[in-house]
Amino acid sequence: VSGDGLPEEALWLRRQVRDLAGWHDMTSRVAAEIGAAVAEIRGPAAAAELRRLGLERLHEVIDARDIAALRDRVLGRLRQPLLKMAVAVGRDFIGWSGDFFVDDYLILRINFPYEVARRADPAAENPGLGRLSESVRALFQARKTIDPLYDPRSYHRGHPPAAWVHGPHRDSWVGHSREGRNVWWAIGDVPAEAGFVRYPSLTGVNLPRDPRTLCLRDGYPLPKPDGLSLRAGEMLVFDPEVLHGTHLNTSGVTRVVVTMRLDAGPPAFDPGCFYAFEFWRRAHDIEQGRDVVLHLRREEHLSPMVEVTPDPPRGALPLGQGTFDPTSGIWRGRLEGETEPARRGIVTAGGRRVLVARTDDGLRAYDAACPHYGRDLADGGSDGDTLYCPACGVRFDLRTGTSGCPSLTLHALRVWESDGILHVKLDP
Numbered sequence: 001v002s003g004d005g006l007p008e009e010a011l012w013l014r015r016q017v018r019d020l021a022g023w024h025d026m027t028s029r030v031a032a033e034i035g036a037a038v039a040e041i042r043g044p045a046a047a048a049e050l051r052r053l054g055l056e057r058l059h060e061v062i063d064a065r066d067i068a069a070l071r072d073r074v075l076g077r078l079r080q081p082l083l084k085m086a087v088a089v090g091r092d093f094i095g096w097s098g099d100f101f102v103d104d105y106l107i108l109r110i111n112f113p114y115e116v117a118r119r120a121d122p123a124a125e126n127p128g129l130g131r132l133s134e135s136v137r138a139l140f141q142a143r144k145t146i147d148p149l150y151d152p153r154s155y156h157r158g159h160p161p162a163a164w165v166h167g168p169h170r171d172s173w174v175g176h177s178r179e180g181r182n183v184w185w186a187i188g189d190v191p192a193e194a195g196f197v198r199y200p201s202l203t204g205v206n207l208p209r210d211p212r213t214l215c216l217r218d219g220y221p222l223p224k225p226d227g228l229s230l231r232a233g234e235m236l237v238f239d240p241e242v243l244h245g246t247h248l249n250t251s252g253v254t255r256v257v258v259t260m261r262l263d264a265g266p267p268a269f270d271p272g273c274f275y276a277f278e279f280w281r282r283a284h285d286i287e288q289g290r291d292v293v294l295h296l297r298r299e300e301h302l303s304p305m306v307e308v309t310p311d312p313p314r315g316a317l318p319l320g321q322g323t324f325d326p327t328s329g330i331w332r333g334r335l336e337g338e339t340e341p342a343r344r345g346i347v348t349a350g351g352r353r354v355l356v357a358r359t360d361d362g363l364r365a366y367d368a369a370c371p372h373y374g375r376d377l378a379d380g381g382s383d384g385d386t387l388y389c390p391a392c393g394v395r396f397d398l399r400t401g402t403s404g405c406p407s408l409t410l411h412a413l414r415v416w417e418s419d420g421i422l423h424v425k426l427d428p
């Protein structure tokens with residue numbers, strides 16, 4: 001239950017593949033199937049190149065448009081052995097002895113580095129999508145519902161799907177069972193800058209979901225996220241009701257991960273989400289080689305509707321008190337904390353929000369919008385002079401405005417202090 005640098009929490013498990021029979025071979029088998037699929041899609045020379053470069057450089061061998069076909073081939077061939085591994089996790093890691101449920105929806109997540117992904121074809125499929133068994137795909141399509149409020153494209157602000165990231169959420173917010181357990185299994189090495197972020201300190205807090213994005217609503221300040229790196233073959237088993245999201249891949253490597261979901265009992269869906277993952281298998285069927293997919297209809301598996309009022313946000317940054325002169329473009333004022341001048345705060349002037357920070361290197365001011373999705377950085381967790389985007393998890397150094405990604409740099413503004421008064425100069 002404990003791992004390198006991980007908090008000791010019963011629901012978070014980190015183990016090496018070798019702890020579980022068959023996992024090491026299965027990790028290699030997934031990687032080998034990816035190689036075989038590359039050979040079919042791009043030819044044998046591309047597959048040979050991938051063997052030379054390693055899975056982490058898959059983006060040098062295939063294009064974002066190839067991901068959908070690649071995923072179809074790999075999951076098509078490996079569905080049964082992957083489902084068997086999901087059952088082994090339930091039995092040997094979690095300790096379920098009887099029958100239980102395994103989601104038929106499997107995901108092979110192939111996420112290119114952001115600098116590559118941002119130039120990808122806008123028509124290429126979202127690499128976060130999974131696949132159901134062939135036998136239920138038509139039924140799944142027929143059950144699809146459209147929600148008038150849900151608008152993921154505007155959230156992703158024109159980025160191609162290859163550069164999308166999943167903001168902070170609980171899985172029941174996005175149609176998964178409330179009582180599930182997730183398996184997040186690294187097929188290649190996953191650096192923390194391409195991994196997973198979670199906010200365990202918000203466990204038990206009632207959080208507001210934004211119906212447009214199915215992620216945490218704006219205006220809700222987050223603590224510093226926990227992130228972690230995984231070596232190829234390692235897996236996480238976690239409670240998906242702990243607020244979590246994906247870190248925009250600001251590393252130089254492609255992230256290749258398989259995700260699977262389990263539930264001790266039949267799924268319980270949140271009535272607040274307009275759709276649900278309805279196709280499940282039973283552990284006993286999988287173990288005995290029976291190819292049976294159950295259709296557990298959303299309307300028959302809703303958990304009781306509990307009206308919950310979100311807890312009030314905590315730790316919002318103070319707002320600067322001052323005046324803005326549109327002619328000079330200068331805002332003058334103060335940033336007061338509860339007891340002393342605040343180390344960080346938000347200045348609103350000329351229709352803009354500016355983040356002002358006292359760093360170890362002096363005073364800094366930046367546009368408060370993350371250059372990725374434009375999310376307001378005032379909601380982001382921090383650690384000293386490091387600030388984390390509340391949507392994509394990217395780490396900004398407030399002394400320089402830079403992140404690990406050259407194209408994601410905060411827009412700096414002039415700021416100075418004279419006679420105890422802050423001055424911020426807004427550029428046009």
Ligand SMILES: [Fe+2]
Nearest residue numbers: 170171240244
């Ligand atoms: Fe999730």
